[in-house]
Amino acid sequence: MLKPVKMKEEQYFFSEGKKIHFVGIGGVGMSALAQMARWQGSTVSGSDRFFDRGELLDLKDCLEGEGIIIFPQDGSGISDAALVVSSAAVESDIPDLIEAKRLSIPLMSRGEYLLRLAEGKRTLAVAGTNGKSTTTAILSWILEKCGYDPTFIIGAAIRGERRGWGNGRLGESEWFCFEADESDGILPRYQPSFGIINNISPDHLEIEELREVFSSFAANCREGLVINRDCPESRTLPIENSRIVTFSVESPSICQARSVKISGEKSLFELSGENFIIPLPGRHNLYNGLAAIAAASLTGLSLSRIAEALIDFPGIKRRLEIVHSAPDLIVIDDYSHNPAKITAALAAAHLMGGRITAIYQPHGFGPLRRFHREIAEAFSESILPGDRLFLLPVYYAGGTVQPGYGSEELAGEIRAGGSVMSVSDRAEIFSCIDRRPAGREVILVMGARDPSLSELARNIVARTIFDSE
Structure with a gap:
């Protein structure tokens, strides 16, 4: 188990009782971080334009039920905050951020906050253009079902009855699984224990910039890297990392699915003598599942335990x-x-x-x-x-x-x-x-x-x- 990182002076905002205000708390990534902060003992507040417009009221009710105080996005929730965390989707001229700057309250991006949250943990960072949320959810589900008691942050909510909104969990172990987005510029700064690159295609960034960003991320994965050999960009990515595990359906790889059958309900396949069922529709979800299986195996889990854990994965909201x-x-x-x-x-x-x-x-x-x-x-x-x-x-x-x-x-x-x-x-x-x-x-x-x-x-x-x- 990794030793916890000693809290530095600038990390005082993680101390119990300090108030953290989340601007854009209605975003699925921000709400997960806000819940995590609350569960860790911080006083938490937040604001969002959707709440001000009378939208996302079910999420608002859920956050308030967790003890998070929701303010209008008019600067009124800022005054007693020790830290303000802002979503990238929020403009810099909204009242909350103007007030935070006026009061000289420290500002931090969502990605920066997640980066600090991961310190001292044994981390699994899921990156790639598409499928991050589903892969992170599947991997987190496997670890939880297999008794690893992980902490996780997901960009979507796992379906079914869970604590809070379902997009985060605070565990007591060293394991921390999270979605690592390339859009906020933080990805090359992550140094996860294990990393996953699902696939690479233009989205937030141009392909040349993506190659540089993902190469830097790959080099920083300390204990292992999982990569998709069926993705041309992933396969040819210049990587300085000797601990690579590949997955695929078509190309030869370490974790190549065989005897594949894909339907509108699930995927069935064989991997190294073990039969798997991924209870999600579509070929893309077969790849998401393979990435999670490969990463879970790197943590020491057997394929038989992983296969058993996957059978009742419920899926995540708004993903088919x-x-x-x-x-x-x-x-x-x-x-x-x-x-x-x-x-x-x-x-x-x-x-x-x-x-x-x-x-x-x-x-x-x-x-x-x-x-x-x-x-x-x-x-x-x-x-x-x-x-x-x-x-x-x-x-x-x-x-x-x-x-x-x-x-x-x-x-x-x-x-x-x-x-x-x-x-x-x-x-x-x-x-x-x-x-x-x-x-x-x-x-x-x-x-x-x-x-x-x-x-x-x-x-x-x-x-x-x-x-x-």
Whole structure:
């Protein structure tokens, strides 16, 4: 077991009783950190524009139930804070941050706080462009089921009854599993015991910068690195680390899945003589599971124990989350927003059979301007004859971003086998989805950042069930 790091003077804010204020606490990563701080004994408060608008009230109630004080985002919660932690999604000119600077209260980013939280722990850091949340959740689940009593921070909530929101856990052991995001500039500074690189593709950063960032991260993994040999960018990444464990389906690797069977419910495969079931749909989740299995094996767990722990993994919220399943209709709530995620989600939906009705909301004008060609190509390849795609207006969360290229322009770029329609609002979608096919239909709601998309998926369920009665 690693010895705990002696608390430095600048780490006083982790001491019990000190107040920490989280700006943007409604974000799934921020809420996990806020709960962790509260469970560790700190006084915790927070603010979020979603709460001010009357949104995400179930999360607000949950945080308050954990003893976290929620303030309006008007600077009123700052005065007695020892530290202010801010989400990268928050603009620098909001009242909370202005007030913190005026009072000379230390400011820290979410990534910096996570970096400090990991000190003195035996860490497993899950990195890569896609699949981080699911892989972190699977790995954390395995460690918990196998008695490792881990601490974990996840960018999504594990389904089922758990303490708090389900996106974090405070364990008493040395093990700490967390999602290591490349978007905030902290990734090269992590020095985890074990690291995972799921895959690499353009998203927050350009590919040249990603290669540099992930190479630095890989070199810093002290006890081992898990890497995907089926990903061209991961496979050719210049890595200075001799302790590498590879996983794959197609390419030869240390952890190569064989006898693979993928359905709309689960993946079955054999690995080194052990049979595995990953109870999640889609080929991409097979890769997420393989990454977690490889990392778990590095901690000393046998493949048989890992396989047993995986059987009842419940999945995580908003990752191909089935909110309704009947013989004639499946409704899915999903976080997909970039080209790779869109392609993976639609491929999984097609495994469930029947016509696909995809509803996609671009999550910002900036990302859409940057990736509209790739997004159009993903839909062109994945919306098959008989399928339907409805494009909602671009989501605007507030701030200084300039509107521009929108959903109508995106619709004009898509050359799909099925129908593509840009709609003006959600009411227009309801009038269209009332026209149901004779066989099974899969309705897939996709998009990031907007918490009301989950509500949309559930409203679709309520509408279709009501109309069928």
